[in-house]
Every structure is written in structure tokens, then in C-alpha cells.
Amino acid sequence: MSLLLIPLSISITLFFLDITRWNSPRISEVFKPYNNIIFVLKMIKLAIAQIVLIILWSFLFVIPGIIKGISYSQAFYLLKDHPEYTIFEALAESRRRMHGYKWRYFMLNLSFIGWGIVVIFTLGIGSLWLSPYLFTTQGVFYDKYIA
DSSP states (O other), X not given: OHHHHHHHHHHHHHHHHHHHTTOOOXXXXXXXXXXXXXXXXXXXXXXXXXXXXXXXXXXXXXXXXHHHHHHXXXXXXXXXXXXXXXXXXXXXXXHHHTTTTHHHHHXXXXXXXXXXXXXXXXXXXXXXXXXXHHHHHHHHHIIIIIO
8 A cells, every 4th residue: 555655655755846846737637646656656665765775874883874865866757857767766866966066955855854843743734834845945945956
């Protein structure tokens, strides 16, 4: 079941990238990747490869796993902009483009800790505001520094 939800969570992230680009996407576009089974399988493979690589790097210590997680964080955006990439090309390109921006991305995500605490205190209701804000902010980061 979670394998089928990977494309949905990724397409939600890409939906907010379209919002940052002022494309005015419709909510039905969140389910658009399910129409293309090849793209869905590619996203699932990318998610699994990303998780496996981060876990392997984490065996060295926690910090290398975090650094590699940040390095690979833009792979889904790159795959959306360049569907011709293979999953490993997307990961390598994400790692290459994040060179020099990892600290900035880390601090950007760290700035949302206060919002995360609000989500905990509101028993998850605060995520209705936090999730779109976080996804849109990450999309703007991609457009400004990586794309």
C-alpha cells in the first residue's frame, strides 16, 4: 500500500512546485502521475533508491546520512523537469546541484521546527497549514537555487 502512496506524496510535492511557478494547477493534477505507469514506477524506484542510499550512508554515522539526504532532496524536482533522466542520473544531478546549498537547505528546514511543535500541540491539525507552507517553500528553494 505504501508503494502506491509514494507517487501520491511526490505528486503533491510537485503540485506545490507548480504553484510556486504560478502555473495555477488544478487539484486533479495531483492524481495525474497515476495515468502514466512508467512515470509512477520511476518515482517508486527513485524513492526506494533514495531511501536505500541514505540508510547506507547513515551506517557510517548519522551526520553523513543527513548530508546525503539533503544532497538527494531535489531529485524528484529534477525528474519532473527532466523526465529523460534515469533515477541515478536524477540523484547524481541533485547531489551535484546541491553542492554549496546544503547548509542553506538545512537551515531552511530547521526554521520549520517551531511550526512542527505547533502541529504536535494541535494534535496534527496544524499540519493543514504547515504542509502547504513547507512544500511551497521547498519548491521556491528549488526554483531559486537549483533549477
